[in-house]
Amino acid sequence: MKAIKIAIDGPASSGKSTVAKIIAKNLGYTYLDTGAMYRSATYIALTHGYTGKEVALILEELAKKPISFKKAEDGAQLVFLGDEDVTLAIRQNDVTNNVSWVSALPEIREELVQQQRRIAQAGGIIMDGRDIGTVVLPDAELKIFLIASVEERAERRYKENLEKGIESDFETLKEEIAARDYKDSHRKVSPLKAADDALVFDTTGISIEGVVQFIQEKAEKMVDMA
Template identity: 55%
Template sequence: MQIAIDGPASAGKSTIAKLIAKKLNFVYCDTGAMYRTVTLLAKKHNVGYGDTLNILKLMSEHKIHFLNQADGQHVLLDDEDVSDAIRTEEITNNVSQVSAIKEVRTELVEMQRDLANDVDIVMDGRDIGTTVLPNAEVKIFLIASVEVRAQRRFKENIERGINTPLKELQDEIAARDYKDSHREISPLKKANDAIEVDTSDMTIEQVVDRVTEIVNEHK
C-alpha cells in the first residue's frame, strides 16, 4: 500500500507520516529531506541555489540516502549524517528555490518512486499525491492556518536554540506557501482524490487517529 501525505510547510506532514509508518510498520520516506539535502550540498560547495547545471553536477557526484535507526530516520549525504544540518534556517529559507528546478525534481522523483517499489510506504511532501505517487491508495492533504504553523515552527526553533521572532516566521511561511503553490513544476496543490485534514485545532494523537481511520477505510 502507498500512503501519500502532502501539505504546506509546518502542517505536520513529517511528524504524522513518521507516526503512521511506525504504527502500520510501513517504510517512511521524507521527500522534503531530499530537497533540503540538495540545498545543503549547494551551500557546502558555494553553488548558487538557482545554479541548475552545477547543482545537477553535484548531485551526480554525491549520494543521498536514508538510514532507519531506533531513534528514527536519518538522512545521509555520502557517509555524513546531515539530519540536523538540513533543518537550519538558511536551508529552510532557500529550499524552495532548489526544489523549483525542473531537473532536480525529475531526478529526485525518480529516486522517490524507486523507494516506493514493492514496499508498503508512507511518503510525505508537497507533490506526492499529484506527481510522485499519483496512484497511491491513500492520499492525505494536511492543512493548518499560517498562525498555527508559525507557532509550531517557533517551538521547534526554540528547542534547537534558534530564536526567530514569531512574526518573521509567519511572513516566511506565507512566502513559502506562495512559492510552493505558484512554481511552474509540480506546484503544491491538493490531489482531486485526496482527503483534507485541517490540523489547526487537533493534537498529534487526534491527527494520527484520523489518518489511521482513513487508511483503514481504504484497506
C-alpha cells in the same frame, strides 16, 4: 494483506512529517522524508554557492554524495549526503528559506522524483511532501492533504526550532511561512495543490494524536479493501 501507498501533502509546518513518521511506525511501513531530499539538494547549493544556473553542478554533487537515510540508536531518522550526517544542517533557517527555489528546478525534481518512485514500487510506504499525491505517487491508494493556519504553523515551527536549539523569531517565522506558501503554490513546476482525489484535513487546533487517528483509520479501511 496488501500494503498500500500513502501520500501526505500540505504546506510548510502543517504536521506532515510528524504524522507520517508515527503512522509508518504504527503500520510497520517505510517512511520516506522527501522534504529532506530537497533540503539536502539545497544544502549542496548553499554550501557551494551554486545558483539556479548551475543545476548540473548540484546534480553532480548529488551523484558523488547520494542521499541516504539511516536510523539512530534511539530510532530517529538520520539524513546523510555520502558519509556526511546533514540531519541538523538541512533544518537550519538558511536552508528552509532557500529550499523553494531549489525544489522548483525541473532537473532537480526529475532526479529526486525518480528516486522516490523506485523506493515506493513495492508499496508499504508513506511519503510526505508537496506533490506526492499529484506527481510522485499519483497511483497512491490513500492521499491526504493537510492544512493549518499560518499562525498555528509558525507556532509549531517555533517550538521545533527551540527543541533543536535553532534561534528564531515568531513574527519572522509567520512571514517566512506565508512567503513559502506563495512560492510553493505559484511555482511553474509541481505547484503545491491537493490532488483531486485527496482528503483535505484542516489540522488547526487538532492534536497530533487526532490527526494520526484520522489518517490511520482511513489507511486501515483501504488495506481491508485492497
